[in-house]
Amino acid sequence: DGGITQSPKYLFxxxxxxxxxxxxxxxxxxxxxxYRQDPGQGLRLIYYSQIVNDFQKGDIxxxxxxxxxxxxxxxxxxxxxxxxxxxxxxxASSEPxxxxxxxxxxxxxxxxxxx
Amino acid sequence: xxxxxxxISMDSYEGQEVNIxxxxxxxxxxxxxxxxxxxxxxxxxxxxxxxxxxxxxxxASLFIPADRKSSTLSLPRVSLSDTAVYYCLxxxxxxxxxxxxxxxxxxx
Numbered sequence: 001d002g003g004i005t006q007s008p009k010y011l012f013x014x015x016x017x018x019x020x021x022x023x024x025x026x027x028x029x030x031x032x033x034x035y036r037q038d039p040g041q042g043l044r045l046i047y048y049s050q051i052v053n054d055f056q057k058g059d060i061x062x063x064x065x066x067x068x069x070x071x072x073x074x075x076x077x078x079x080x081x082x083x084x085x086x087x088x089x090x091x092a093s094s095e096p097x098x099x100x101x102x103x104x105x106x107x108x109x110x111x112x113x114x115x
Numbered sequence: 116x117x118x119x120x121x122x123i124s125m126d127s128y129e130g131q132e133v134n135i136x137x138x139x140x141x142x143x144x145x146x147x148x149x150x151x152x153x154x155x156x157x158x159x160x161x162x163x164x165x166x167x168x169x170x171x172x173x174x175a176s177l178f179i180p181a182d183r184k185s186s187t188l189s190l191p192r193v194s195l196s197d198t199a200v201y202y203c204l205x206x207x208x209x210x211x212x213x214x215x216x217x218x219x220x221x222x223x
Contacts, residue, residue: 004158035213042202042213043159090158103149104211106158 003027004107006091011112013085021076021110023091031095032074033104036060037088049074078112085114119203124218133190135217137203140184146205148179148186153200153216162201163188193221 004025013019025032031050035043045058049068063082068074074093078085088111092104120138127133139148147166151159163170165177165186176189190197200216 040215042215043211044213045211088156092158103161103164104159106160109156109158111156 004091004093004105006089006107006110009108009110011110013112013114015114016080017114018077018079019085019112019114021078021089021091021112023074023076023107025072025074025091025093025105025107027093027105028071029093029095029105030071031093031102032068033092033094034058034064034066034074034076035090035092037090037109043090046076078114085112087112118205118212119214121201121203121214121217123215124220126220126222127193128222129194130192133193133197133219133221135188135190135201135203135219136185137188138185139203139205142183142205148177148183149204149206149211150175150177150188151202151204151213153202159202159213190219193219195221195223197221 007022033048034046036046037043044060046064047055047058047066049055052068052071055066055068063079065077088109090109091107094102094104149164150162152162153159163172163175163177165179167179170177178187198221200218202213202216204211
């Protein structure tokens with residue numbers, strides 16, 4: 001059963017702590033993405049990776065870091081430098097980018113609360 | 116500058132057809148038009164994608180006029196479970212730009 005898994009579903013952290021969100025896919029997709037969603041808002045792109053060992057900043061990368069050591073995994077670390085980390089975080093994957101627009105498959109999301 | 120403009124919300128009743136129009140005046144030649152659906156506390160789900168004219172699948176139709184400056188997502192005979200946020204996107208590659216979307220509320 002192919003898909004994207006994110007864990008945990010809910011995560012609570014104290015301010016000043018780094019936290020890593022997990023994202024795994026078994027769709028054999030080359031491209032993976034991390035988005036952030038705030039209440040009543042659309043999704044904003046944090047980081048994306050088109051291939052293993054390569055990734056690029058999205059629109060709101062400050063305070064976040066990623067790694068892409070394996071094709072199926074794209075963990076996101078929310079660092080203490082992120083000023084407003086409380087949000088709903090979504091991971092997605094797609095076929096390789098190119099001249100056409102590709103369908104993105106999303107995980108169930110992780111809701112992070114930092115107090 | 117937002118790539119797309121769509122209504123903030125729409126109300127409908129079960130069994131009716133819902134049409135959501137999206138404006139994308141600055142669409143580029145290579146851009147595709149894609150619609151996603153999102154339920155609360157879930158990731159968005161792809162609904163339909165098109166480049167020009169009309170596209171239909173098992174859940175929706177997408178109408179695109181010749182100038183491609185707008186598009187209309189049509190949901191036939193909606194049910195309560197179609198209550199969700201619907202996003203219109205125009206993109207030519209792997210990077211997607213999500214606006215605030217249209218909240219569609221279906222009532223019994």
